[in-house]
Amino acid sequence: MKFTKIHSLGNDFLVVEKQEVPPKIELSPLVRTICERHTGVGADGFLLIDVKDPDQGLVNFSIFNADGTEPEISGNGLRCAAAYLHYRQSVKPTQLHFQTHAGNRESLLQERNKRYFRIRIEMGEPLFDSAKIPFDDGSEHEKIIDYPLTINQKIYHITALSLGNPHCAIFFDRFPSRIEWHQIGREIELHPFFPKKTNIEFIRVLNRDEIEVLFWERGVGETLSSGSGSCAAAVASILKNLTNKEITVRTSMGELLVEWKKGVVYQTGPAEVVFSGDFALD
Template sequence: MEKINFVKMHGLGNDFILIDCLKNDLPKPQEFAIHYCNRRFGIGADQLLLLYPSQIADFKMKIFNADGSEVEMCGNGIRCFAKYIWDRGLSNKDVLEVETLAGIIKPKKVGELVQVDMGKPEFHPNKIPVDVEGDSAFDLMLEVSGWHARINCVSMGNPHAVIFLDEEPKNFAVTKYGPLIENHPIFPKRTNVEFAYVKNSSEIVMRVWERGAGETLACGTGACATAVAAMVKEFTNKKVTVHLLGGDLLIEWAADGHVYMTGPAQEVFEGVVKVPQIG
């Protein structure tokens, strides 16, 4: 029975199991994620983060949802990933280059916070992906369980469907409509779903249904996608605070076309699990 060391971390309550695979690979990561992200029978987390060496960047991050599916990027996750690296002296660089399925992402130290260059948003339906004609997937009408949702699709390295509501989403039926939109056939790779309310030109209130994880307390890429959608629609300025259930993220769409996300990352505890035959 193999022993695996792990660290439990979170970014605004969006929580992760992080495993250092610089020297030893983790066998069957999909099965591990399903088993140990379970909050009743495992450690409990939204996602599993794996730290690997990289041939094209400083490090490589692999991400698995609680349902075992592998995903391209996670904004809160990469902040935790960077904090782990800095806290353990694995790099003395203030700006890291991290290889992900969404490309090379660059987290940067900003005092006690971590700022992440999330790259440029993608709006073309083929790149998100969303199965519609044209060059944009904004203002699409989607009927789910009798509700006509107006969705705005953006990729921040992973797919997002942003819905702007007329009031704060505190009492909105996220757990009803989230999975219906996530798994709608218009999204060939499923999608994350954001339910947002523009409070004013510099503040957005948001809840998120994450693909493969369900509702989470925060989503970094989701906050970026929501902010960008609001900026495109001229609801807000180019720099906004996004209020999530777990706390706040500062999102800026800068003149260079890149989206910058700044927020906290925290380590909760370290542990060891004895891994039996799983799967």
């Protein structure tokens, strides 16, 4: 099975075209095996793409986390998929249209330098209603901002939303230790108030144009960056009137630009092709 490894600010994915996967193979065990960093190729996620119309740039997109679960969408995953298609010259236009489990999403190639790509991704309109996130504490909420969530006898004021996948944002003046925020991330990811689990963003506001974010991703754990997580962190910051509507998100590996314009969220950032290979299937 031929694959290509691509990363966006350290958030790495294995991109595979649909025709490479035998029709009867179980995808979840395959994903767990190939994404394992010690005995497989190693990655945060697995992207399965199928070009439906190369002239129009129409592409079916599915993503799997390293644990074999299938989330709805990934901003960095979309950018890596777009980079792969432009790298392979599998599509003609610079603007691509992806069909995801969260709906249609567009990408726009802004720059290319050999294996490096800069791509803008449309992430859609954020959802705030508790039923659509989903978030269920037994009550209905139009928005969840600074909700007091108890974890291990401590109260964390969370802001929750969906960008096609659930997110939980927590703000700090100073980040907790790595061990501590990992523990908080695990507890919130599996909290019963999030019936589909959740991604968690730990946010430090630097000024009205910049935030710094640490990421705990559902089904993965700590990641060096996250596209949808960066967007969720930006939207949460804007909702709380802590930042402007166009901000730079600093991650452990670099920066993303996030914009919230006319109700739609966009994120712009890099993707880089690492290598290609052939994974032996049983």
